[in-house]
Amino acid sequence: MSTSTGEFTVQEASERCDQIIEEIQSAVIADRDFLEEVLLAILAEGHVLLEDVPGTGKTLTAMSFSSAFGLDFSRIQFTPDLLPNDVSGTNIYNERDNQFEFQPGPIFGNVILADEINRAPPKTQAALLEAMQEKQVTIEGETRQLPEPFFVIATQNPVEQEGTFPLPEAQVDRFFVKTSLGYPDDEGELEILRRRAGRTESTPESGRVMDSPEEVQALQDVVETVQTDEDLLVYLKEICRMTREDHRVRTGVSPRGTQRLFECTRARAVIEGRDYATPDDVKKIAKPVLSHRLVLTPEAEVNDVEKDEVVQDVLDEVPVPTVQ
Numbered sequence: 001m002s003t004s005t006g007e008f009t010v011q012e013a014s015e016r017c018d019q020i021i022e023e024i025q026s027a028v029i030a031d032r033d034f035l036e037e038v039l040l041a042i043l044a045e046g047h048v049l050l051e052d053v054p055g056t057g058k059t060l061t062a063m064s065f066s067s068a069f070g071l072d073f074s075r076i077q078f079t080p081d082l083l084p085n086d087v088s089g090t091n092i093y094n095e096r097d098n099q100f101e102f103q104p105g106p107i108f109g110n111v112i113l114a115d116e117i118n119r120a121p122p123k124t125q126a127a128l129l130e131a132m133q134e135k136q137v138t139i140e141g142e143t144r145q146l147p148e149p150f151f152v153i154a155t156q157n158p159v160e161q162e163g164t165f166p167l168p169e170a171q172v173d174r175f176f177v178k179t180s181l182g183y184p185d186d187e188g189e190l191e192i193l194r195r196r197a198g199r200t201e202s203t204p205e206s207g208r209v210m211d212s213p214e215e216v217q218a219l220q221d222v223v224e225t226v227q228t229d230e231d232l233l234v235y236l237k238e239i240c241r242m243t244r245e246d247h248r249v250r251t252g253v254s255p256r257g258t259q260r261l262f263e264c265t266r267a268r269a270v271i272e273g274r275d276y277a278t279p280d281d282v283k284k285i286a287k288p289v290l291s292h293r294l295v296l297t298p299e300a301e302v303n304d305v306e307k308d309e310v311v312q313d314v315l316d317e318v319p320v321p322t323v324q
Contacts, residue, residue: 013222014273017043019209024064027206028057029188029195030181036271037179037288038065038153043223043267046176046260047132047152049117049292054157056181059113062153064206066111069216071149074109078120084127088137089144102139107131110147110213114154118164125171128152132174149216169251169295176260177285178292226266227276231321235279236261239286242314243294248305251295264289279320287311 008016021035028035038061041048050058059075066073076087089105106112107128114128131137135146154175156167172178184192195204210216236258244252253261261282268281291307 007218008222010222010225010270010275011273013219013270016209016219017271020065020068023068023206023209024061027064027067027204028061029184029192030057030061034179034181035061037177037285039271040264040267040285040288041176042069042149042151043220043270044176044260044263045149045151045220045223046263047154047174049172049175049178050153050155050181051158051178052155052181053183056183058153058155058181059115060204061181062111062113065153067206068209069111070208070210071110071213071216072147073111073113074106075113075115076106077115078117078124080119080121082120082124084124085139087124087127088131088139091140102144104144105137107137108146110149110151110216112150112152114152116157117154118156118167121165122168125165125167128154129171129174147213149213149220173254173256173293175292176264177288179288222270223263223266225275226269228262228266229276229321232265232277232279232282233262235318235321236265236282238318239282239314240290242318243290243310246310246314248296248300248310249294250297253290253293257290257293261286261289283315286315 017039020039021032024030024035025032038048042065050061052058062075063073076082085105087105087107089103089108091100092103093099094101117125117128127137131146131150132152135148135150136143137146138144156164183189210219240253240258240261243249246252264285265277265281268285269275269277272281287308290311294307294310296305296307296310
């Protein structure tokens, strides 16, 4: 599908995205919208936060994306006793050579599953922060670059609150997308049993779609070619500004969040096979990109206001531009 220079056209990139989704669906029983939301963040070179009950397929989803992209996969199980060096790595003394050698931690991979991230203390969570933002880690004063491409799929469990350390607002803002797999519908759960009955291994696997990390980066590069009209930029800006003015919101979408909405809007256009973005792209991705960035007022929380509801009200209120 790619050209001899390793580049993709928008149409080729869209077709490759379809192949990736279809391949992952051979292993994971999941709604296509959910898989596209995860893919959205990867195309935009960002990270994903999955909040779900145990046993819904979060780990399998992360492994399947890694397999489909042909990238190195690394899983970090976050626990209360996990130390920052357990994530980033440490220098170990080599008696034979009489010198220290760097032993890389599990963060040195392409696809990182940060499982139950809210079970680790803030200091360990912070070790992930530099890696997510700067794509590098600093150990004992020495900075080391992480492999490219690099993205984190983090999970947190909303049910078991005891023994957890809620992610700080600044860290939640680092995730491009927050989404949920949810329980499968009746047919989906039956299909899980059919697939399990029809194979000898307990864990299904997805096949490989991409040939190299460079090809994945070429797919990500296509997002930068998507055109956005000035009217659309104003539309994005107004949506984010309105979240800050809503009476139910204590802290609205940050300027970083505005940029992420822009980047994910362009990624959505690529998935759709267009070299230009539209207001419909914005509407499609606004909730998974913006909702987790909002901090509601205590009164709104008492009244069980949903963040998605606030974002939808803003979308209903902001005038939609006509993009030629």
